[in-house]
Amino acid sequence: MKLALNERKNGQAAALGLQHLLAMYSGSILVPILIANALHYTPQQLTYLISTDIFMCGIATFLQLQLNRYFGIGLPVVLGVAFQSVAPLSLIGAKHGSGAIFGSIIVSGLFVVLISGFFSKIRRFFPPLVTGSVITVIGLTLIPVAMGNIGNNQTPADLKSLGLAALTILIILLIQFLTTGFLRSISVLIGLTIGTLVAACFGMVDTSVISQAPTFHLPTPFFFGAPKFELTSIIMMIIIAMVSMVESTGVYLALADITVQNLSQKQLRNGYRAEGLAVLLGGIFNTFPYTGFSQNVGLVQLSGIRSRRPIFFTALFLVILGLIPKFGATAQLIPSPVLGGGMLVLFGIVAIQGVRMLSQVDFENEHNLLIAGFSIAIGLGFNSASGLFDNLPTNLQMFISNGIVMTSITAILLNSIFNRSKKHT
Secondary structure, three states: OHHHHHHHHHHHHHHHHHHHHHHHHHHHHHHHHHHHHHOOOOHHHHHHHHHHHHHHHHHHHHHHHOOOOOOOOOOOOOEEEOHHHHHHHHHHHHHHOHHHHHHHHHHHHHHHHHHHHHHHHHHHHOOHHHHHHHHHHHHHHHHHHHHHHHOOOOOOOOHHHHHHHHHHHHHHHHHHHHOOHHHHHOHHHHHHHHHHHHHHHOOOOOOHHHHHOOOOOOOOOOOOOOOOOOHHHHHHHHHHHHHHHHHHHHHHHHHHHHOOOOOOHHHHHHHHHHHHHHHHHHHHOOOOOEEEOOHHHHHHHHHOOOOOHHHHHHHHHHHHHHOOHHHHHHHHHOOHHHHHHHHHHHHHHHHHHHHHHHOOOOOOOHHHHHHHHHHHHHHHHHHHOOOOOOOOOHHHHHHHOOHHHHHHHHHHHHHHHHOOOOOOO
């Protein structure tokens, strides 16, 4: 009787774990696809990136589920690739190559591990005024990438590409309008799937990448070569890592509230430490930084299951799928216009998440209005100022032409100056 009860519980937990995987899957595979497209990686390289990224999402989640003396927040949290890393890593790769990408990720992961114990003191530099401005700019700066994909990266775009993108967007919107709960949470994934199936009917899907992918592989340390430790790239990724830590803090606090737990300073430290270890491993195995995924918080609330058991299954499924490159290669079947349509919706939502954070800010204080407005303007302006800084040194160009980094620095500095006598903004 007891065995049957445990089996039923495990079956329910596995089903819930699969739901969590589906909810985070489209967000996780988009990051390696975007970076690989920006750096013109081969289909074989992209297959490795996607498969290893899925595998490392599982390992990162396992690390965070632990509840011991050294690492792990011990909450039902799922870790996925940080969206804020797309633009800076694409820029680093274009300027300094893949070695600099993974070298900067390794150092930023080590940095997170080292500062985990006293990040509570640093967190005061990242109130909603700062993080809201940064996340708004993340969404807005990625929208032009989505538009390029909608047109199949051609100008002018052909009607077939525009039609596929429009169909994908329409499907996502219809699912959002007509459904609730879990189906709504995976609307982007459903839109991408249906859009790809329709594209296949028009001969726009190349299935050869699946046949060329191996059946099984193990993640390989330094697959893209030895890491390169370039100072400007490292500083840029350390800034992104701190922004990710603040984003993860919001996820931890939300989950603690849902599961009726009081997070201790030690738990937060161990949570940051686990995240840093995940980022460090990501750099070694040539994937990307990891952070707590907020979309999975909603599923914990929706299901009412507050234990970690379903998330252990999620992590297990991710690890297994990551060992099967043919599964990872299926993500490459998505045509650019379909991907662009899904990205447009997703990045718009990211921008609005930033706006929602800013809604917590007291804008009766004109200083806060100035800080947010100017920081967002700097980020969007510098990000789109093609050629404006060509006379500056290459490393400086790379730094100031990244809107996310410039918004982060500007918001932190201005908040420290104008709100220096206040604990919160």
